[in-house]
Amino acid sequence: MPRPTSLSIDLNALSNNAATTRRLVGNSKILASVKANAYGHGLTRCSEALNQKVDGFAVAFCEEAVLLRQQGITLPLLLLEGPFDREDVDAIKEYDLMMVVHSHHQIELLQKSACPLTSPVWIKIDTGMHRLGFSPAEAPSVAQRLHEMGASSTILMTHYGEGEEPASALTQEQQRAWQTSTHSITSATSAANSAAIINTLAPNTDWMRPGIMLYGAAHSDPIGASLEAVMSFRSEVMAMRHILAGDTVGYGGRWRAQRDSTIATIPVGYGDGYPRGAEDGTPVWLQHQCVPLVGRVSMDMITVDVTDFAGCHIGTSVELWGKHLSVNEVAKHSGTIGYELLTRLTGRVPVNYHL
Template sequence: MSRPLRADIDLDALRHNYQLACELAPNSRSLAVIKADAYGHGAVACARALADLAPAFAVATIEEALALREGGITHPVVLLEGVFEASEYQLAAQHDFWCAIHSEWQLAALEAATLPGPISCWIKFDSGMHRLGFDAEQARAVKKRLVASGKAQDLHLMTHFATADSLTPDYFQHQMAAVEELAAELALPLCLANSPATLAWPQSHAAWNRPGIMLYGADPLEGANDASRRLKPVMTLSSAIIAVREIAIGEPVGYAGRFVATRPTRIGVVACGYGDGYDRHAVDGTPVLVDGQETVLAGKVSMDMLTVDITDLPEAGVGSRVVLWGEGLEVNRVAASCDTISYTLLTGILPRVPKHYHGGQAREADPMASQAVDTCA
């Protein structure tokens, strides 16, 4: 009998969430952002599931882009951080990777490169994130240099919003004003909206949007809106109770004895721990589902196990199904109990957790991956 921990990936939910992004912005095209192994969901399998819907994909590194090509994905792929060394421009030209240009050295390296043909380039404008990108004056010069170089084609202007998830719109509006002013001058197609802007700020919907975390069913907004409530979770992380302990009043559970029983307590031991990617910072009271009923974490998360209070679930016992997030339990709720965000939990799932794909294009999940594939209708 294998260890019961598994991550079920609902490719139909993934497709639903992508189609929601398109529905919200009918005059835009939407890049499917599948960086960080599709936020922990399996990049090749997710790309294949979206291949008939998405016109292009976006990743952070050329290694991620090459993995898509090796997995049979032929769509254009945007390198959101561009190249990390000059030699990567050769691969970009060979494989139809579209490159963000955010730094002077990237621009100079492209100007100096000998390429078989021009590369699609997306100029990164720093409208206020102050992380990557050029200011407005620099962006004007970058466009001129790219055109003069003969090494670039299909120029776009892109930016990244720092506070699109916030209930307070002031800084978002400041960034929008800055990019609108520059866009009017440069007359380039725009790529602006990330997931929260796709969900909440239609004025940012441009030639391209780039939904990321919303594709995987996690709401990125500080306050849910009608659109974000329609998202469907893609990953359900589940396991089972492997042992039950009866704990007397005053007895501790787990490392450092953080949880101490205040009543006669039944503790269920679950096969999942921080060695699988479940966050060790989860506090007592973190929500968990056991046989579909909500209960809580009781005690510190161990490397291979965690413990839950099943005192009020008399039918629960060895073999009871435990949902750690996903189906019936929003990952955001778990993340809040870990003082983190859903992105961290989803991308933190470690390789020993098997992924089981359902629906969509499940039959085409990567056959070379050490992942199980369920071909349920």
């Protein structure tokens, strides 16, 4: 018999979140971000579920896009990091991919490869994150050069570094830089990731790029979008024991019982992607209530205090995160973010898809 730890992916919730996103973005097109294995949810299955709900897909690099093409996805596909080498350029031509251009090195690569620029070329503008992109001052000459190389059309894009905080200094600075760029070039535009969509930072852009909100794990929901968690990370209680006040639990004896206590062991650990950094008190959902994690996370097991949980037994259902417990809440207790928890799950956890 397999151990009871698994992932459940609710494709109906994914579709519902896409429909909610569609209502929020109005007439803008939706480019769904499915990079990093669809944020840990499964690249192919999620893209197939979204195929009739969105206008295109965004991936990080070429291999992800080629896989989608080979699986029959025909919608526009955007490479967010653009081409790395000549092999990527050849794949862009063969599979009819859109690409982001963020450096002069890439422009030179395209020119040397004589790549026909028949699909829209996305020009990355660095408005303040300082990872990738051209400065707003460079953007007009970059657009001109691409048109001279035969680009049929261009799309200006940027990325907010603090979209969850519309009033922050960084967001305000980026908005000013973005306005400067878009006023100097006649082009389609794209500036909104999930946080920017939810906080209406770029309401009039042509393409919206939702990611984490599609999977129901956005940091906040100030507009009451009521997004649904798509992933549920589940298990069951495998063992129980009673300990005395003063006894410790787990590696290093980090947690010490302040009273006689009942401890339940659950067969999941950092070998599955549950965060080893989870602190004592991290919530774990058991059947109908949250109980606290106690002791260090092991490779294959965690332990929780069920002293105040009436009726807990071997086989009691557990949710590590999902419909009842937000992945962001677990992340907050683990010194990380929900994105990381979703995307670092390991291959030994079985995945079940359902509608």
